Amino acid sequence: MDFLKRPIAAGVLGLLVVFLLITIGLQFAPVPAPPTSVPQTQAATPTKAPTAAPAASGSGGGATINATEKDFAIALDNSSVAAGSVTFKITNQGPSPHNISIKEMKKTSDTIDSGKTGQFTIDLPAGTYTVICDISGHEQLGMSTKITVK
Numbered sequence: 001m002d003f004l005k006r007p008i009a010a011g012v013l014g015l016l017v018v019f020l021l022i023t024i025g026l027q028f029a030p031v032p033a034p035p036t037s038v039p040q041t042q043a044a045t046p047t048k049a050p051t052a053a054p055a056a057s058g059s060g061g062g063a064t065i066n067a068t069e070k071d072f073a074i075a076l077d078n079s080s081v082a083a084g085s086v087t088f089k090i091t092n093q094g095p096s097p098h099n100i101s102i103k104e105m106k107k108t109s110d111t112i113d114s115g116k117t118g119q120f121t122i123d124l125p126a127g128t129y130t131v132i133c134d135i136s137g138h139e140q141l142g143m144s145t146k147i148t149v150k
């Protein structure tokens, strides 16, 4: 190790070490860069979250129509409601079982037995709908009425 004592050799060696460290440092420098792409993908997911909030507030609202059914008629306390969720509160005052069916939507409530009550909620866009009891023959016997949704 005699050459290490020579100033020029030591200087050249020192420069080589410095050059090597800089080269290694430059190669490792790009490594911290990839994490910057991670926050971008994370930023995309929170934008979906706010869309869930309006759905929760909408569930509480909606129109209510009291529907009284008998053999053989449907009486509604309100025949004009706002578009959206519409809940029929059904009372069956007749001796026969009845239901509430929105003809245009092909949606029908559970069957309500004589003397019983029930509820039927349906999402209705603006339009005119025919409300019937879809138990065989009941519509023809008079269980049919109209509602306007606007």
Ligand SMILES: [Cu+2]
Pocket (backbone or CB within 6 Å): 096, 097, 098, 099, 133, 134, 135, 138, 143
């Ligand atoms: Cu009926």
